[in-house]
Amino acid sequence: MEINGLTWGLTIALIVGLLAFDYIFHVRKAHIPTIKEAAIWSAIYVGIALLFGLVFFAFGDTQHAVEYYTGYILEKALSVDNLFVFLIIMASFKVPREYQQKVLLFGITFALISRTAFILLGAVIIQAWSDVFYLFGLFLLLVAGQQLRSELRDDDDSEDEANNIMVRLAKKILPASDKYDGDKLFTWENGKRVMTPMLLVMVAIGATDILFAFDSIPAIFGVSQEAYIVFTATAFSLMGLRQLFFLIDGLLDRLVYLSYGLAAILAFIGVKLVLHALHDNNLPFINNGENVPVQTIPTTMSLLVVVGILAITVVVSLSSPKGQALRALQNAERYSFRYTKLAEESPEQDRREAEALMDKWTQAAEQVPQKFRDELIDHKDSYSRIIRTAHETRLASAQATGQSAPVSQQIVDRGGPQV
Incomplete structure (x- = not known):
């Protein structure tokens, strides 16, 4: 498949069109997507991404097709991990549920712009200095080690996510309001134009997106060195992420070992990059500047490893005692609230x-x-109050109709669930 200016132009037009469609028809009117709506549009965006990969097969370009699908799955996994941080940021700013779509779509748009810049920069650097793969590989190994260490130590940096340097700088430049004014970015208070928390949360997510790009782009360059493949895999992995958030909201928290899986994937890609750099070595202090005879990892193997690690991570997370415990606690609160x-x-x-x-x-x-x-x-008090309120409501209803409600009676008598 020939990748020329026309190919790039048509692809960029398609992606911009999809983004514009989202802005015009999905988030212009604030609302909370239903599960059905999120499922349908998630399927549509995933379908578009999968169909795009078939174009390479149609042209007989199997190598680029495999690279695209591998990069797409890798970036999709990293994007899901990004949703955790987006969730933390929005919770920190107490973003109303109906406005979260707009915040997420802004984050996706900013991520697409920032990662495109990193992709173009990375392509130029690779063209000028092929041994940069040593740095990419070692960087990913360090990131994987840091992520694993954070999980083992159970570090919680969520308190800093909504108070990063960009947010603090924005607050210094312009006065900020503590109250939302719909989904407006600015409002008026006491005759002064001030920022709303909606703008601040977008600044926080935008700054975080830049940090994500440092992990994401070196990783996908480990799958393909073709800038077009890297760009399309990254772009399509971000499309539909907003709908996916509302579709798997709740399931996200249950993927308790996702960070371990992503650390393993980043470490694997890091090793692959180092092996690639050794195979095409030009550094004079390594093997006298000659290529090192090492076995490189083919892209097909990379695809199988990435998919395998993700599958194991999901199965272990959902079936582990911790995952089952989280499911029980979440569902107890969810179904009590619904009642x-x-x-x-x-x-x-x-x-x-x-x-x-x-x-x-x-x-x-x-x-x-x-x-x-x-x-x-x-928040144990909040959790207990939600469940207790539901069972008190049920008990009152049962007593009024002369029915029994043994579980509710036990909960109420004890003053709430035993947490």
Whole structure:
């Protein structure tokens, strides 16, 4: 497949068009996407990305097709990890749920712009100095080691995510309001034009996107050195990320070992880059400037390894005791909250199903070992209050109709779930 100016122009036009469609038809009117809406649009964007890879096969360009799919899966995995940080930032700024779509789409747009700049810069550097792969490889190995060490030490830097240097600088330049004014970036207070938290959260996410690019771009250059492949794989991995956030919201937290999996992938790509650099070595102090006879890792093998590590990470996360504990705690809170939101005129069948789910997961949550409760419940008072309120509501309803509600009675008598 010939990659020329026309190819680049058509591809950029497609990506800009998809972004414009999102801005015009999805986030212009603030709303909370339903699961159905998020699922449909996630499938559409993933389908577009997969169909794009088939274009290479249609031209008989199998090598670039495999590189594209490998890079797409790698970048998609790293993007999902980025969603964790976006979630932390939005929680820190208390972004209303209906405005989170706009914040996420801004983050995706800024990420696309910043990573495109890094891709072009990386391509120029590689063209001028092929031994830069040594630096890329060693950098990824350091990042993987740092991420693994942070997980083992259980470091929590979330407090700093919403107070990075860019946010502090923005606050110094312009006065900021503590209150949201819809999804506006600026508002008026006491006759003065001030920034809203909406602008500050976008600044925080934009600054974080730049940091993500330092990990992301060296990693994908380990899959392909063709700038077009790197760009398209990165761009399509970011498209649809907003919908994916709302689709797997809740599941994200259950991927308790995702960081370990990503550390393993980054380490693998780092080793691949170092081997590639040794194979094409030009440094005079390594093997007298001659190529080192080492076995490089083919792209097909990279694809299998990346997919395999991700599959193992997801299965282990969801089936591990910690993952099961988090699922029980989240569902106990979720179904209790949903029960309190049932309309009074809800059909009896719907009410019974809601009660059964609430009881099931409340009992499961109470069986969670204490060590997981201490680790996984950030705000115990809030968690207890949500569940207690739901069971008090049910108990009052049961007493009014002369029915029994044994689980609710136990929860209320104890003053809430035993966390």
